[in-house]
Amino acid sequence: MDGDKQPRSLLKLVAAGALAIGLGAGSYGIASAAGGSSATTTGTTATPSASQPWGGQRSDETPLTGDMLAKVRAAAVAKVGSGATVVRVETDADGHAPYEAHVIEQDGTPATVYVDKQFAVVSVETRMR
Numbered sequence: 001m002d003g004d005k006q007p008r009s010l011l012k013l014v015a016a017g018a019l020a021i022g023l024g025a026g027s028y029g030i031a032s033a034a035g036g037s038s039a040t041t042t043g044t045t046a047t048p049s050a051s052q053p054w055g056g057q058r059s060d061e062t063p064l065t066g067d068m069l070a071k072v073r074a075a076a077v078a079k080v081g082s083g084a085t086v087v088r089v090e091t092d093a094d095g096h097a098p099y100e101a102h103v104i105e106q107d108g109t110p111a112t113v114y115v116d117k118q119f120a121v122v123s124v125e126t127r128m129r
Contacts (some may be wrong), residue, residue: 075091
């Protein structure tokens with residue numbers, strides 16, 4: 001009878017281990033999803049698309065609002081032309097400048113306009129379509 005108990009104990013141990021691994025993997029998946037992987041215009045994904053060649057909003061960059069948004073947007077449009085479409089305006093976490101505006105130029109070319117704290121354009125990075 002002792003021989004019967006060992007296989008059952010081993011089976012219970014293996015089942016408990018599989019359950020623990022499954023719960024851990026499931027918890028990680030839920031936490032990752034809660035951390036943000038939305039593909040909306042205000043999402044946090046970095047996956048590029050045709051309408052957002054830069055990807056979505058990054059978690060280490062903050063969307064601008066109010067007067068600051070208006071000033072950075074105006075500086076970007078003045079630099080790339082009034083026919084440009086401003087897609088997103090935010091802080092820049094990559095160190096090019098304090099702010100950046102993601103735009104689609106009138107000819108369809110995606111660009112990032114980097115703007116300093118005095119709302120002067122520092123540089124424009126154009127991306128291939």
